[in-house]
Amino acid sequence: MSDNAHAPAAPGAEPSNAHGHAAHDDKFYIRIWGILLVLLVVSVIGPELGIRVVTLITAFGIAIVKAYLVLKNFMHIGVEKKYVAYLLITMVALMVLMVGGVGPDVLRHDGHRWSNVAAKKTVEEGLKAGGGHDAHGGEHKAGEKPAEPAPAH
């Protein structure tokens, strides 16, 4: 099948650069491996110093650099079409989005069992600041309509 798939790319299709760069020699991969090894040593020594900022940079910062090198060179993203890289970056962005959205509910969950104490406290503070009725149901005067609860306006 697919004679046309073997044919030169259709006009408008992105030019493929996948084949031109496919073969790096062994030296290239050994060099990358060497760099990774050096980075590993730095990421082990860094946290040993006991300085918070240095620990963060050497632990997480270097991990990101190493991941980048592996993706680019060992997983060949460097020679793939550009949209593959864009797709990967999108995936990372989505991951950040998901963790960001889920975080407020599950990461700083100060309460026990089903009760999210931190969120409740924020609501109470918000109600006080907004001049709403207090969350514990203070007495309303007869005939006075209680204000609606705060969320979503």
Added chain:
Amino acid sequence: MSTAAHAEQDHAHGHAHHDEGFIKKYLWSTDHKMIAMQYLFTGMAMALIGGFTVYAFRMQLAFPGMSVPGYGRVTATDYNALVTTHGSVMIFWVAMPVLIAALGNYLIPLMIGCDDMVFPRLNRLSYQLFLISSIVLIASFYVPGGAFGGAWTSYPPLSAKAEYSLTGLGSSMWLLAVALEFAAFLLGGINFVTTVMNSRAPGMKMFDVPIVVWMIIIASILFMASVGPLIAGAVMLLFDQQIGTGFFDPAKGGDPVLWQHLFWFFGHPEVYVVLLPAMGIVAEIITVFSRKKLFAYKTVLYTAIGTGVLSFFVWAHHQFIAGIDPRMANVFSVTTLLISIPVAEMVFVYIGTLYGGSIRLTTPMLWALSFIAEFLLGGVTGIFLGASGSDIYFHDTYFVIAHFHYTFFPIAFIGSFAAITYWFPKMFGKMMNETWGKVHFWGTIISFNFIFIPLFFLGARGDHRRIYDYRHFPDLMKAGMQDMRILATLALLVLLAFQVVFLVNFFYSLFKGAKAPANPWEANTLEWQAPSPPPHGNFPQGLPNVYRGPYEYSHPDRQADWWPQTEPEPTKS
């Protein structure tokens, strides 16, 4: 393209020129059209299961305690399993296989002018995994405890413990089936994207690709980008069920809301995963049958991409009353209301396309028009649920069910019927009967509205969903409420009865229908330039060249009101 892709192609090439046995041809085929048929027929069979389950549990709601003809008495556990199976089957085993897998497989190679998918064996594996997932799901009805009864969203802690759901093995089989199904669609999605990127016919630029193909591609990317967290979540839930971990169990320090986040991070983009192909189908049909160029090709494309991007920012609107951080509720209300803008824009574009066209009211066109009308109702009622203030009242009422079905029924059924009636001549080389097609259309659309409009009113009166027998809840049996439930159920029976008309028309036309010409609708896109049905390899006269976009209808310089993509420019003398 990678070496693997070439290998796949070389393999498939060998099949084109010799006769194949029954198994090779129908069950073990790598031909994209045959795989599409496998998905289509499996999806149709699963729709029968989905239809039967809703028949059984709606009868229980309308006439509680009665012995349902063809099923027997619906116990509380049965009810849970039936509702769960109905939801899961209709979304995962009907809407997705028919709209994405069947139509994607069938249409992509034909519409972009190549002879098969770039990974035919991956394609075959995709269907085989899907088939296994269907079998696992059906088998779960026959294990001790029966099929899973924790709703299609499978919220823990209900789903995490056998003592709560009462369906220990059924729950795990449900999870396994869903995970297998997702793996199948991942394989399919990779195939779709790669094929469109690499195998377009010579001359076909990105903006010459028909909208439905674009929509399937965007949907595939959305699916691939959103499904990861849910597969991870499914494994965690399986561990909770089977080896006693506590990811979602508050008693062990877990958090049930985490599952909801993982589920809906996939679950909401999933709505657009099935919506976009349906929107694409409608775009193809309304341009052909109004004999007009699509009003704004690039606008549709960009709004579809915009919808896809925004769909990742709305998931927590399903969780407004689940105990999520209320600050997040505000954010998600805003994003949810925002997403209605690109979707509304697409609807406007379609109305703009229809405006001033020479409309031909064929059966597929009726389906396409009804899609726009019914989906609009679904979209508008979604605004009430997207705003967290009103959702606090409406949540878990029948209003949600009515809204959901006003979006999903148009997507899964109206969209599928539109597609099947439109592409049937190409798929099988036979014409469907128009009269019976229209009888089926009107019977389905009228009864559909009679089912779900009452549910809006019930929901507005606070009718809680997830209730097995309303006689235990006097507040929900007040004047007229049970009557509305009975009305909805009777309308459902009518709707199901009219599907027999469709099935008879489908199979009768398949064997005895009038022979279809290659291009019965006078359409421009490439699939109509292939014979009906297309042989293995699609274009026996040679792969086509493309000279223009897919929607050149009623061009002022031409006598004919269509202009196929393959027709060269006339030479000027």
